[in-house]
Amino acid sequence: MKVLIVDDDEQLRIALFSTLKHLGHECILAQNAKEALNILRKESFDLILSDLKMPKVDGIDLLKQIKQNNINTPFVIMTAFGTIETAVLAIKLGAFDFIVKPFSKETIEKI
Numbered sequence: 001m002k003v004l005i006v007d008d009d010e011q012l013r014i015a016l017f018s019t020l021k022h023l024g025h026e027c028i029l030a031q032n033a034k035e036a037l038n039i040l041r042k043e044s045f046d047l048i049l050s051d052l053k054m055p056k057v058d059g060i061d062l063l064k065q066i067k068q069n070n071i072n073t074p075f076v077i078m079t080a081f082g083t084i085e086t087a088v089l090a091i092k093l094g095a096f097d098f099i100v101k102p103f104s105k106e107t108i109e110k111i
Helices: 010-022 033-042 059-068 084-092 105-110
Strands: 002-006 026-030 047-051 075-079 097-100
Touching: 002 010, 002 033, 010 026, 010 105, 026 033, 033 047, 033 059, 047 059, 059 075, 059 084, 084 097
Parallel strands: 002 026, 002 047, 047 075, 075 097
Antiparallel strands: none
């Protein structure tokens, strides 16, 4: 599986990369939504893992832009600031899942 990881936290990006790579997945990293959109113009993915709270363009807005561009890749939002309202909004907008940080390795394995 080819995964795009979008998070402004470098340590989390690297940890996710390491975990997913160990599970045999190919991973590409983006530090913000703009970088992710540029990558998505050139490559396709089996899964997008995105942080919710990022500077300038957050995960919800990234999800909206991806859907506007007719990209139907499963999209998972990760956040330490999870609320039921945000989770419901994300799912209504087409997110595949919504996971709350910190999460375990097993949570990532199940996605």
